[in-house]
Amino acid sequence: MIERWLVLAYLLICVAVGALATRRVLGSADEYWVAGRSVGTWVNALAIMASLASGGSLVGVLGLAYRDGIPATLALFAGAVVGFPLATILVAAPLRRLAKFTITDFLVFRYPHAVVRRLTPLLIVVSLTVYMVAQMKAAGITAEALLGVQYETAITVATVVFVLYVSFGGMVAVTVTDVMQGALLFLLMGATAVTLAVSYGSPFGALAEATAAAPAFGRLPGGGSGYLDYFVIWASAIPVIPHIVMRVSTARDPRSARLALNLATVGYGVMILAAILLIAPVGVLEFPGLTDPDAVFLEIVGGHFPAWLRGLAVAAVLAAVMSTTDAFLLAVSSAVAHDLLGDFLARRSPRAQAAARLVATWLVGSAALIWAWSPPELLTRFYTAGVGLLSAGLFVPVVFGIWWRRANLAGGVLALVTGAGVYTLVLVTGPWFGLGPILVALPLSLAAMLIGGTWGRPDPESRSAAVARLHREL
Helix, strand or coil: CHHHHHHHHHHHHHHHHHHHHHHHHCCCHHHHHHHHHCECHHHHHHHHHHHHCCHHHHHHHHHHHHHHCHHHHHHHHHHHHHHHHHHHHHHHHHHHHHCCCCHHHHHHHHCCCHHHHHHHHHHHHHHHHHHHHHHHHHHHHHHHHHHCCCHHHHHHHHHHHHHHHHHHHHHHHHHHHHHHHHHHHHHHHHHHHHHHHHHCCCCCHHHHHHHHHCHHHHCCCCCHHHHHHHHHHHHHHCCCCHHHHHHHHHECCHHHHHHHHHHHHHHHHHHHHHHHHHHHHHHHHHCCCCCCHHHHHHHHHHHHCCHHHHHHHHHHHHHHHHHHHHHHHHHHHHHHHHHHCHHHHHCCCHHHHHHHHHHHHHHHHHHHHHHHCCCCCCHHHHHHHHHHHHHHHHHHHHHHHHHCCCCCHHHHHHHHHHHHHHHHHHHHHCCECCECHHHHHHHHHHHHHHHHHHHCCCCCHHHHHHHHHCCCCC
8 A cells, every 4th residue: 555655646746846846847838848958968968868778768768678587778878878969969069059949949940841841740649659658657567566557547647647747847847856756766776777687786787697697688589670670770869869858958058958868878877787687687587487567677676675665666667657758748749839839829818828838738639548548568669669660750950950061951851751761661561671761761862861861952141050059159
């Protein structure tokens, strides 16, 4: 019973945060979408780490390691660790200087065309809704395994909670709750890793035993190009994934944005390595033959910790779920209310704009919840496929739009359409020449950008000058 009370208290705190932030954000789009661009470096770093270290990361990384082994799992998550420095170097400062809200804002500024204005938010809605479904499954199976709460009930309650505080508190509520969730998640993973290391006699005692008992756990299985696919997806996703870009926009200045990304890299890397090298081996040793690999973390917690710690574990998994899902929900609702309907809503009253933001958030959350009632297996693979669509479509237009002087409207539109279209086609039809979707789509998107930039009409001087200003220190 104590587990349920702990989780209930945590959920009520999250709702209270959203309620307290309501007065500050509902009358201001700047406060609602980017917290008034006033978030400090350390707070932003912890929030970024929490929003990426999702329930899918916590539950899914252990499930993937349990099933496919350490090398395959490291290949995937190393991509995310590489992606943070890429975001720091390539996009953080220029996008913060632009002082817009979303990745769509930048792309429409850089490539003002109806295709960009409509296709970009559509990709965001599809990709991040897939990601949210994976997070909801993580919440549901955790509550079912450790609290005895029915799966459907658990994901419904969790969804209502984060939709409530996001819809009313916007980025302010997301930031405050993400800081709480990031701290809780980091402490749980650290405590679990230390406890298990002590019980096995040394930091890597379980790892040594697991690789001896199950040699495949320490080897890269066949299909190595698939893991290169995962690596490239995440390395190219972090610089353009919408909730990270919105986090960049909340920073006080470009320097703070860069530093926050660097600090988040360290925290995220430590947490993922602890999960893969210290926690996953225990699952291989103690719980062989699990039907659902994503349940391995829950089995470990249930077998090693008392009731009150299991309650904290459930709260931490819910924290991981909500810290990512709330950011994604805000990003998806911004794609609808700001990117797709922004011109229409601009002619309406502030009250009507606030109402549209609320409705968009509830509609997106409800759609993801319905899908999550029949969830997929292997969370990490599922949401990585969705993120890959964003990487394929947005990486080249964003990075080249910032840094290549000859990037133009034709190149941007061609790169966006080619990347997203080819990725979807390869995902549906299967690998081309033994290569996964992202390894085909990104080079073709780059080729499309180069063709458009070389033979298309150059940008007008005014746009070129505006892009050049993004590189100047303010």
